[in-house]
Amino acid sequence: MSNINKFEPFQLDVLQEIGNIGSGNATTALSNLINKSVDMKVPKVNFGPFSAITESLGDAEKAVIAVYLRVVGETPGNMYFLLSQKSANQLLSDVLQMDLINKKEYSDIEISALTEIGNILAGSYLSSLANLTHLKIFPSVPSLSMDMLGAVLSSGMLQSGQYDDYALLIETNFLEGSENVEGNFIFIPDPGSLHKIFHSLGVPIHD
């Protein structure tokens, strides 16, 4: 199966809508988890060289907290839940009902809590995508890293890198009402997965 090297505007609209539905579900899950209202921005679909994809999210050296998991099933890919440390501290404080606002390093329990939050949100994102497409899509076991944006994101571009010099990233920014928790949901489908998503939704594909 060949990969898609350029996209029609309506195809990008479909991918944006996937981001919208997936992130909408994940945002609702987050809102339920912390019992606060969470807003999301309009998802962005970025298609381009790896360095441009990273830059679209900020400085490659920027410190981030990333929960990463491999998406498995009929549309494999990579998923991230990205937060700044300030946002992660606020999120942990809300979920664990403790004051962790000035935390610099996390205990094992705090790391598992953040990882599990990422797991729940990724699960909601992917289940809505599975419902929409009637494809089998599952999250695998998540893992957390606190490090440079470029370093954590490159793991999710390896599958694209094996076939292409481009990656496609669907990104949604979310914001808790009082703006103390802000972050991103990111879905990077593997090159072959886009065909299956488009096909399942009846979107025409030109090779």
Next chain:
Amino acid sequence: MIESTILRVGIAELNVLRGEGIIKTTGLGSCIGMTLYDPINQVGGLAHIMLPASRIARDANFNKAKYADTAIPELLDQMLSLGASRKNIHAKMAGGAQMFQIELDSMKIGYKNIVKCKEILKELNIPIRSEDTGGGVGRTIELNILNGSLSVRSIKYGIKEI
């Protein structure tokens, strides 16, 4: 004060420089920052290598900087064109980390990148002067063209020269 050149190399890119200045790449995870340097002619180069081998590339018109087995020879060629002398060249490298503790084959890519880079350097008969590879941290590196020093920065360990 004279502003010195800072060349930035993105993921799956490479660049070379002569005389003075800095070549830099940021946020190396499982990727390798491969630097070659000729101290006599002050010619240096840096490649931000993503994957070990180019045999999986699907067309002939692929990006050489992305793979260890094509990036290192390309870096060497460009340095020779810039006036470097083959016999003076040594390598310093950093990166090849495992950023997430998941037992997936794709997660061992950092280790595979390190092994492949060393294999290619050996084939080309280029000695490795120093390295800061493996582990689980992201790195930013800067090669100083004036003296060949390589600074490696990570959030966890700060800055060190190798």
